[in-house]
Amino acid sequence: MLNRFIKKLQDFGPLSVDDIAALERISAAYRRVPARTDLIREGDPPTHVIVVLEGWAQRYKILPNGTRQITAFLMPGDCCDLHVGMLAQMDHSIQTVTPARIATVPSPDMDGLLDRHRNIQKAMYRAQLTDEGTLRAWIVSMGRRTSIERVAHLMCELYLRASRIGLVLTTEFELPLSQIILADALGMTPVHINRVLKDLRSQAAMSVKRGSMVIVNPVLLAQIAGFDENYLHRRLRTPS
Amino acid sequence: MLNRFIKKLQDFGPLSVDDIAALERISAAYRRVPARTDLIREGDPPTHVIVVLEGWAQRYKILPNGTRQITAFLMPGDCCDLHVGMLAQMDHSIQTVTPARIATVPSPDMDGLLDRHRNIQKAMYRAQLTDEGTLRAWIVSMGRRTSIERVAHLMCELYLRASRIGLVLTTEFELPLSQIILADALGMTPVHINRVLKDLRSQAAMSVKRGSMVIVNPVLLAQIAGFDENYLHRRLRTPS
DNA sequence: CGGTCCGTTGAGTTTAATCAAGAAACGTGG
DNA sequence: CCACGTTTCTTGATTAAACTCAACGGACCG
Known part of the structure; x- marks a missing residue:
């Protein structure tokens, strides 16, 4: 049973048995981390x-x-x-949202892996390009979408990403995000997020629990958001 | 006389004579492009x-x-x-703002260059990390800064970036950006940008010409923006 | 020299933030 | 298992920020 990291990379390009073995070696050592734990903080020198x-x-x-x-x-x-190991210090922090299983790979090991396994290198660069597209899409959202579009758009992004890695089991999808987290992601106040969610709830697009929410109708959300999934690079160039 | 591309890379790591020769070869063929010309459009398959x-x-x-x-x-x-050559299509467009000199390097050539010249590879990855930091800083600006802070912050970013590549000759610095461009970069309306600039002008931080503007007092702007230059990774890990 | 684009300003409207208060869920320790 | 404190969610009323609409002047271009 391959771990999520390896499974995701397989979506971005073919991996040999040897590649997979190397990835398994490098991600074998992991630790369990509680929710809301900083994995690395702004200012820290990144080594892993x-x-x-x-x-x-x-x-x-x-x-x-x-x-x-x-x-x-x-x-x-x-x-x-x-x-990341090339940087003298982090310009932002990374924190767990939920309890998590985390592998930390020493930067030199990762460099070596990329050097020796070209399939892995390609798959990772593809993944990174997708991440960058996501980053740009956030800028677009913050700059040019209304608050309800912005919320709907993020929901679509998360729904689609979750689908691809097999996290969506029915048409519905539960996210472990509080309204406070959503607010901080979308540049709004929790109060306003709450009102927007109320609106989306009344349209039967999502429902809300304490500390999490459920996407009930992703298609409707996509319509509200004006969602264009191209930016997530669904159609990568056929791996050669 | 080295071109801007090579000079910039030198800031991100040491390059050998051989590295520089390779970079010169790859960027020797360039074309002059008028202002407001699309270099590549959303949907295009990127090849260069x-x-x-x-x-x-x-x-x-x-x-x-x-x-x-x-x-x-x-x-x-x-x-x-x-x-970028790994993508099936662009998820955004790239356009000249001013008349420009542009080199287009075929993706396979770039891949080969990175493979054969590890110094170049390292320098480019460092540059790319910086760009990503800039992207994240834009998200932070759009989400959590007031409009005057946002404008001031972008000005600081541009001033600092221009300084590093030797584009700032006096303490002042002229940018070729219209208020419409600024508005589209910062997620505001041109009308509101105009009022914010008026405010910054009255504080003697900047002045405005038609189609461009001048940063008069970058230190004051940094103060208004709450600018933290760490995200531009001034202090990269000492190249080894 | 007429047209277009850009910048500027004012007035009115919309959107979202702020302030405030209470309810519901959760966690912890007795 | 309950009591208590804390966090999250919810709602209403008010304020502040930014957008919209509109009009005009100046600069640049053909």
């Missing part, structure tokens, strides 16, 4: 590549005025920048 | 890495409702994603 095997994490930054902006969610199989 | 040798360009995306969001500015020496 962080790989999320199970659970959710988030990249975030705290501003001088105390507010927080979340810049990305990491789902099972996702990892932080491959070449 | 775009390198800006002179002038400014921007990444942008047009939404279904016709609005535009700019997600990045490319300055002399900057290039688009190295591995």
Whole structure:
């Protein structure tokens, strides 16, 4: 049974038995981490590549005025920048959202792996390009979408990403995100998020629990968001 | 006399004579492009890495409702994603802002260059990490900064980036950006940008010309923005 | 020299933030 | 297992920020 990291990379390109063995070696050592635990903090010198095997994490930054902006969610199989070891210090922090299983790969080991396994290298660069597209899509959302579109768009992104890694079992999908986290991800106040969610609930697009929410109708959300999934690079160039 | 691309890479790591010769070969063929010319459009299959040798360009995306969001500015020496050739199609467009000198490197050539020249590879990955930091900083700006802070923050970013590549000759710095471009970069309306600039002008932080603007007091802007330059990774790990 | 694009300003409207308060769920320790 | 404190969610009323609409002037271009 392959771990989420390996399974995700397989979606981005073919891997040989040897590639998979190398990935298994490198991600074999993992640790269990409680929710809301910083994996690395702004200012720390990064020495390891962080790989999320199970659970959710988030990249975030705290501003001088105390507010927080979340810049990305990491789902099972996702990892932080491959070449992060080149930096003198982190410019943001990464924290678990839920209890998680985390592998930390020493940067030199990751460099060696990329060098020796070209399939892995290609798959990882494809994954990274997708992440960058996501980053740009967030900018587009924050700049040019209304608050309800913005919420719906994030939901679509998360739903689609979750689908691809086999996390969506029915048409519905439960996210482990509180309204406070959503607010910090979308640049709004929790109060306003709450009102937007109320609206989406009344349209039967989603329902809300304490500390999490359920996407009931992703198609409707996509319509509200004006969602274009191209940015997630569903259609990568056929791997050669 | 080395071109801007090579000079920029030298800032990110030491290059040998051989490295430099290879970079010169690859960027020797360039073309002059007028302002407001699309270099590549959303939906196009990317086959070349775009390198800006002179002038400014921007990444942008047009939404279904016709609005535009700019997600990045490319300055002399900057290039688009190295591995862009892996994608089936672009999820955004890239356009010149000013008249520019552009080199387009076929993706396989770029791959070969990175393979054969590890110094170049390292320098480029460092540059790319910096770009990603910039992307995240934009998200933070859009989500959690007031409009005046947001404008001031972008000005600081651009001033600092321009300084590093030797584009700032006095303490002042002229940017070739219209208020419309600024508005589309910062997720505001041109009308509101105009009022914010008026405010910054009255504080003697900047002045404005038609189609461009001048940063008069970058220190004051940094103060207004709450600017933290760490995200631009001034202090990279000492190249080894 | 007429047209177009950009910048500027004012007035009115919309959107989202702020302030405030209470309810419901959760966690912990006795 | 219950009591208590804490966090999250919810709602209403008010304020602040930014957008929209509209109009006009100046600069640049052919």
